[in-house]
Amino acid sequence: MKIAVVGVGLIGGSIGMAARARAHAHVCGYDARADVVEDAIALGAIDVGAPDIAGAVNDADVVFVATPVGSLAAAVAEVLRRAPERCVVSDVGSTKRVVAAAARDQRFVGGHPLAGAEGAGVGQARADMFVGATWYLTPHKGTSGVLYERLHRLLVALGAQPAAIEVDAHDRLMACVSHLPHVLANVLVTQAAALVGADGTDGGAGAVFAGGAPGPSFRDATRVAGANSAVWTDIYLANSEQILAGIDDAISELGRVRELLVAADPHQIRAWNDRARADSEHVTATSADSGGTHELRAVVPNRPGVIAEIALALGGAGVNIVDMALSPSTDNSQGVIALWVRGDEQAAQTEQLITSLGFAVVRA
Amino acid sequence: MKIAVVGVGLIGGSIGMAARARAHAHVCGYDARADVVEDAIALGAIDVGAPDIAGAVNDADVVFVATPVGSLAAAVAEVLRRAPERCVVSDVGSTKRVVAAAARDQRFVGGHPLAGAEGAGVGQARADMFVGATWYLTPHKGTSGVLYERLHRLLVALGAQPAAIEVDAHDRLMACVSHLPHVLANVLVTQAAALVGADGTDGGAGAVFAGGAPGPSFRDATRVAGANSAVWTDIYLANSEQILAGIDDAISELGRVRELLVAADPHQIRAWNDRARADSEHVTATSADSGGTHELRAVVPNRPGVIAEIALALGGAGVNIVDMALSPSTDNSQGVIALWVRGDEQAAQTEQLITSLGFAVVRA
Numbered sequence: 001m002k003i004a005v006v007g008v009g010l011i012g013g014s015i016g017m018a019a020r021a022r023a024h025a026h027v028c029g030y031d032a033r034a035d036v037v038e039d040a041i042a043l044g045a046i047d048v049g050a051p052d053i054a055g056a057v058n059d060a061d062v063v064f065v066a067t068p069v070g071s072l073a074a075a076v077a078e079v080l081r082r083a084p085e086r087c088v089v090s091d092v093g094s095t096k097r098v099v100a101a102a103a104r105d106q107r108f109v110g111g112h113p114l115a116g117a118e119g120a121g122v123g124q125a126r127a128d129m130f131v132g133a134t135w136y137l138t139p140h141k142g143t144s145g146v147l148y149e150r151l152h153r154l155l156v157a158l159g160a161q162p163a164a165i166e167v168d169a170h171d172r173l174m175a176c177v178s179h180l181p182h183v184l185a186n187v188l189v190t191q192a193a194a195l196v197g198a199d200g201t202d203g204g205a206g207a208v209f210a211g212g213a214p215g216p217s218f219r220d221a222t223r224v225a226g227a228n229s230a231v232w233t234d235i236y237l238a239n240s241e242q243i244l245a246g247i248d249d250a251i252s253e254l255g256r257v258r259e260l261l262v263a264a265d266p267h268q269i270r271a272w273n274d275r276a277r278a279d280s281e282h283v284t285a286t287s288a289d290s291g292g293t294h295e296l297r298a299v300v301p302n303r304p305g306v307i308a309e310i311a312l313a314l315g316g317a318g319v320n321i322v323d324m325a326l327s328p329s330t331d332n333s334q335g336v337i338a339l340w341v342r343g344d345e346q347a348a349q350t351e352q353l354i355t356s357l358g359f360a361v362v363r364a
Numbered sequence: 365m366k367i368a369v370v371g372v373g374l375i376g377g378s379i380g381m382a383a384r385a386r387a388h389a390h391v392c393g394y395d396a397r398a399d400v401v402e403d404a405i406a407l408g409a410i411d412v413g414a415p416d417i418a419g420a421v422n423d424a425d426v427v428f429v430a431t432p433v434g435s436l437a438a439a440v441a442e443v444l445r446r447a448p449e450r451c452v453v454s455d456v457g458s459t460k461r462v463v464a465a466a467a468r469d470q471r472f473v474g475g476h477p478l479a480g481a482e483g484a485g486v487g488q489a490r491a492d493m494f495v496g497a498t499w500y501l502t503p504h505k506g507t508s509g510v511l512y513e514r515l516h517r518l519l520v521a522l523g524a525q526p527a528a529i530e531v532d533a534h535d536r537l538m539a540c541v542s543h544l545p546h547v548l549a550n551v552l553v554t555q556a557a558a559l560v561g562a563d564g565t566d567g568g569a570g571a572v573f574a575g576g577a578p579g580p581s582f583r584d585a586t587r588v589a590g591a592n593s594a595v596w597t598d599i600y601l602a603n604s605e606q607i608l609a610g611i612d613d614a615i616s617e618l619g620r621v622r623e624l625l626v627a628a629d630p631h632q633i634r635a636w637n638d639r640a641r642a643d644s645e646h647v648t649a650t651s652a653d654s655g656g657t658h659e660l661r662a663v664v665p666n667r668p669g670v671i672a673e674i675a676l677a678l679g680g681a682g683v684n685i686v687d688m689a690l691s692p693s694t695d696n697s698q699g700v701i702a703l704w705v706r707g708d709e710q711a712a713q714t715e716q717l718i719t720s721l722g723f724a725v726v727r728a
Contacts, residue, residue, distance in 0.1 A: 176556050177582035184548050184585065186640035187617045191610065192540050193643035218541035220584040221548065226641025233634045240625040246555065247618050253551045254611050261604040270597045276550035277590020279557035
């Protein structure tokens with residue numbers, strides 16, 4: 001398999017390393033900075049470099065665009081102009097709407113691995129970066145099933161857990177689970193800094209910080225404060241609509257908490273806190289992995305979008321597709337998609353969801 | 365040394381264990397629940413139990429009141445009625461104003477160890493609970509210097525780093541570094557739960573949580589969501605004034621971020637994020653421990669409040685008093701307070717601060 005990586009930084013470099021080590025792929029890299037390409041070869045992140053995007057992608061089976069979010073849409077468009085007809089093109093941007101608008105091509109599937117590290121650059125890249133990580137995929141109505149399957153299987157080979165999600169749901173979700181926590185971290189450190197004062201003297205507040213122990217809740221909540229400005233300025237701009245919605249929700253919820261504290265009714269305060277615990281358990285509950293891995297096979301018409309539709313239905317229900325394989329019929333009019341999922345419950349859910357989409361499904 | 369612990373739960377039990385193991389103290393415990401006292405003896409948290417507060421404290425050198433915040437003020441008042449004249453009385457409540465109002469006694473020093481665990485109850489108590497932990501002390505103008513010194517030294521023996529702080533500064537600080545992060549954690553999980561929906565299906569958002577990997581920033585920011593309602597209802601009520609101020613600050617800061625995102629100026633967004641990073645570095649910067657431990661001696665008049673004044677000045681400047689020792693003169697009119705601090709910089713600061721309070725100070 002030939003893989004091209006456009007933008008060989010932390011994530012692009014890690015994709016290259018993982019693809020070489022875990023999928024025995026040949027990896028060609030392009031980066032706007034020639035010295036980065038040299039470093040990437042020296043570090044084993046790519047096999048060879050290319051002088052431009054066309055050279056990197058012209059015979060690729062899979063292309064990952066891993067440039068900064070700000071230049072992502074333009075890079076994806078250029079890749080789609082240069083890549084072969086039977087090549088799947090994906091990106092790794094942390095917001096998906098920006099790219100989705102630019103790429104209605106049947107070869108394109110937006111992507112976003114939930115992985116990373118404190119540092120940046122190919123020097124921090126690791127072949128095991130994606131092991132166990134959720135890797136979002138945002139197929140659209142026109143996405144080729146064959147190409148989606150190829151990408152899915154490659155990501156599984158890299159150690160990731162691909163999960164299909166709608167573009168808007170992804171961006172809303174990221175606003176909630178990543179971007180808003182970053183905003184709140186910034187807000188908290190701003191407040192704390194005002195408290196400590198510029199000279200560190202304010203009748204005692206300095207001590208908590210000078211001791212280096214401001215309590216675990218503050219440390220945890222502010223770990224990401226002031227994260228890499230180059231990366232985050234782009235993210236805030238790219239997903240501003242959903243982040244604004246998240247901020248508005250947070251402000252109105254803080255207003256409700258305000259009222260509770262002013263009313264000072266212990267029962268209401270306790271009920272609010274109990275509800276938060278229930279919410280926390282609800283959103284972080286992991287599905288029980290009982291019953292081993294199940295294989296299910298569905299007969300599907302061979303037209304664009306069908307695999308995307310199934311993947312989105314399962315992703316939306318929280319079903320983790322451990323692996324998938326697509327076998328076209330000899331006349332190419334239809335095919336069989338085999339899906340492996342874990343646990344009795346997820347298998348039953350998969351069966352029910354695919355049936356409700358109108359496709360015949362059997363347990364293998 | 366005889367120590368009494370009133371309220372033998374997680375913190376009270378840990379104080380007992382630490383005092384027995386590290387300060388060779390005899391520990392007498394009282395708890396409203398007789399079975400808790402029995403458990404505490406069996407676990408080695410206390411030497412003996414007492415049937416009531418009077419029995420626990422009547423010959424104590426040091427008393428720690430470690431009841432829940434809701435009943436703290438009443439318990440402290442009862443202890444002060446029953447404790448001997450030369451006994452120092454402290455508490456471990458996470459807000460200090462409630463107790464301060466009730467206790468202007470020369471024997472009383474408010475306290476708050478920044479330690480704890482997920483669980484509750486004496487069964488979770490540990491002798492090493494306070495090792496390395498900041499332990500706030502809130503002496504008042506009438507606090508006896510001799511008794512403050514006794515408490516400080518005991519806390520150092522338990523492994524803690526005592527730091528004096530004004531009552532209001534403490535409560536404001538806790539609102540910022542602990543209570544508000546808890547509120548924001550609750551707000552975030554409420555938003556996330558709304559996103560996932562009751563049935564976990566919403567076009568993909570379920571997958572991130574079902575996979576158990578909603579990104580490290582969310583996990584960190586919501587780790588304390590819905591914390592123990594019994595404890596936290598009391599805390600929210602006890603410190604509501606400062607938490608409300610924190611909420612108002614957060615709302616107005618979120619409003620400013622909102623404006624930045626709407627304006628969509630990359631330079632302004634980057635500047636805001638850079639400032640947050642600088643704030644974060646400012647508040648979490650630990651003082652460099654270069655230059656070893658220094659001993660400084662100050663001659664001070666023997667009247668209540670002097671030691672508190674010095675401790676508060678140093679605590680306010682973030683100076684960590686590693687240990688202290690007070691030696692009264694033979695006629696008891698004045699005394700020498702010896703202070704050990706770490707690092708050349710903190711030693712110079714200590715010298716300057718004590719001089720500015722009007723006391724003669726020498727390096728030993």
